[in-house]
Amino acid sequence: MSYTIEGMPQDRRARPGEPTVGSSHDEPAAAGDGETQWVLVVLRHGAIEEHTLPPRGELRVGRDDDVEISIGDRSVSRHHATIVIANGGVRVVDAGSRNGTTVSGRKVGKGAVEVGERETIVFGEVACHLMCTRRSEYRSDLRLEPDELDRRVVHEGERALRHDHSVSVLAIRLADGEKQALDRALRAVSSNLRDLDVYASRQPAQLDVMLVETDRAGARMEAERLRAAIIASGHDAKIGVATFPGDSPSPAMLAAAALMAANGAAAPGVHIAQDAIRVLRFGDKEVFVADRAMHRVFGLIERVAPTELSVLFCGETGTGKEVAASALHAFGPRKRHAMVAINCAALPENLLESELFGHERGAFSGAVSTKQGLFEQAHGGTIFLDEIGEMSPAIQAKLLRVLETKRIRRVGGVEERSVDVRVVAATHRDLDRQVQAGAFREDLLYRLRGLKIDLPPLRQRPHEIAILASRFLAETCRSSGRDPLPISAAATEVLQRYAWPGNIRELRHAMTSAAVLAEGTELTVEDLPETLRAATPLPIQKRDGVEDPSVLAADLPLDEAVRAYERERVERALTAAAGNQTQAARLLGIPRKTLVSKLKALGIKRDD
DSSP: OOBOTTOOBOOOSOOTTSOOTTOOSSSOOSSOOOOEEEEEEEEETTEEEEEEOOSSEEEEEESSTTSSEEOOOTTSOTTOEEEEEETTEEEEEEOSOSSOEEETTEEEOSSOEEEOTTOEEEETTEEEEEEEEEOOSSOGGGBOOHHHHHHHHHHHHHHHHHHTOOEEEEEEEEOSOOHHHHHHHHHHHHHTOOTTOEEEEEETTEEEEEETTOOHHHHHHHHHHHHHHHHHTTOOEEEEEEEETTSSSSGGGHHHHHHHHHHTOSSSEEEEOOOOOEEEEETTEEEEEOSHHHHHHHHHHHHHTTSOOOEEEEOOTTSOHHHHHHHHHHTSGGGGSOEEEEETTSSOHHHHHHHHHOBOTTSSTTOOSOBOOHHHHTTTSEEEEETGGGOOHHHHHHHHHHHHHSEEEOBTOOOEEEOOOEEEEEESSOHHHHHHTTSSOHHHHHHHOSEEEEOOOGGGOHHHHHHHHHHHHHHHHHHHTOOOOOBOHHHHHHHHTSOOTTHHHHHHHHHHHHHHHOOSSSBOGGGSOHHHHHSOOOOGGGTTOTTOTTSOOTTSOHHHHHHHHHHHHHHHHHHHTTTOHHHHHHHHTSOHHHHHHHHHHHTOOOOO
16 A cells, blocks of 8 residues: 555556455455455555455465565565464464564464454564455445546546546446346445445435555456456446546546546447547637647646746657646636747847846947846746756856746846746756756756656557548648648558657657648648658557556457556566565555566566
8 A cells, every 4th residue: 555645545456467355356246245344554664455365265474576465575484484374363374484473562472362343563673463354245335426426536636636636436337137136236246345435325226436546457457356256246247447647638537538438338348538629729729639749748737826836847859748737827817818938049148138127228338228038028927947957057047047036127227126926947958967068057946847758759659640641731721721631540550650759749740741742632741851752650559658658559459458568567567676576566556475476478588
């Protein structure tokens, strides 16, 4: 179990693919049996892990990968102890461990020692607590009223934006049947929910389930697991799956997106919602937000816009940092005043200072009149400093003073003037590295980076490529007076598999060029620029990019796509953890034993 900054438990639940208590991989439980269910809570190095114990049986505890409860601590022996569950109780037996076992301070030997609820077991130096839950057929503890569920979904959606994760909703629509059959199906769903998931019944045969911190792939797996439980009860259902950010323009509409996916299906099964397209209009700008990564970006922008927090947009050239800054201004209380922008890389140092802070008449050669700077022009509004990483150290020092005192002094002047502006900056450089190299002031970076928002490159926003391409193409056709040109399927595939090093700016130029050169009634591959046609295409299964692998390859069968997804996630975690399996399991949010099983199942060679 992990904890967020807010201190809320975030993972007291079985992982997709793992059996719940009272169920197995082969036959999900249709209903709880009322037995006491024991949970062993392991506390180690500030981390908390939970192991749900079966109703009866013996579990080996130790450091070895092959034991049932693996604790990766050097004070724990390879086979340290055995936990015995029988007759509703729990006992522990030491297996001749090097550092011993105690239960609430009582030393455990070869004889079994009874462990009571909430007692502490210490294996070596690792403390564990024994907890228990008692389940009924209906998980009434997880049931909410529909209005309360809707409020919880909105709350979890806002948390998802803050903490960079996802929340999903399953709309379960049971097939028609007699009341007894429907009751069995409802029991099958409620008794197989995870501990943090909640549900509401909107109609006798309709349930909505909220899956906390679950992305699209995880929600699909969970939906398949719940449907298997429903089928085991003798019934069937349509299950719509929707995830935020991505499938809904806002968390408030997430349940509706899942419902549309379920109602739009002709047959029972798991049905994924279509990606949501959100159109934002502010001033003369119109922005299409279609990819999950950008739903997250603009969700953050909307949350921070009403505040006075300084924002630093980071991303490659051409990713739309100025558009994002414009949205931040338009969504905030300063929208009634001006937003002014300047590219700090476009002017030499002396002119940049004059542009920012203004100058007095005669301050330098050519200063024939007094001029207001951009800070004064933006008074009450927003100033956008693009390419802030190109600013010279001398201007950085003066900018820092303005941010600290909220006062400016024109070049050649002696009088200070108060300014009330919100400063928004952008860069394509790694400012932390520039700080280390002495090229950027650390104190200025802290002032500018009240909140850092990363704009992903276009190659990691595949759902927006075709939308933006069609929009740019239509604009060019309209301005040139020709009929609109549809984009052929083959040309669309080339666009989506191109790496777009120049991002949106390169896409716009490519569509403008193609519209001018196209001679037919649709845009074909031959009309695209040579750089696109000659480039090595991105693999289809990775077109979401390594930063967002939650969409599986559409051209693969479901089982192969899930396997490819799991392999990619596991390999990335192992790479990030330098091959350390315990650390990799923590990054994946699964027990180490589960990771070891996945390594074997996926055929990934592991380093012992």
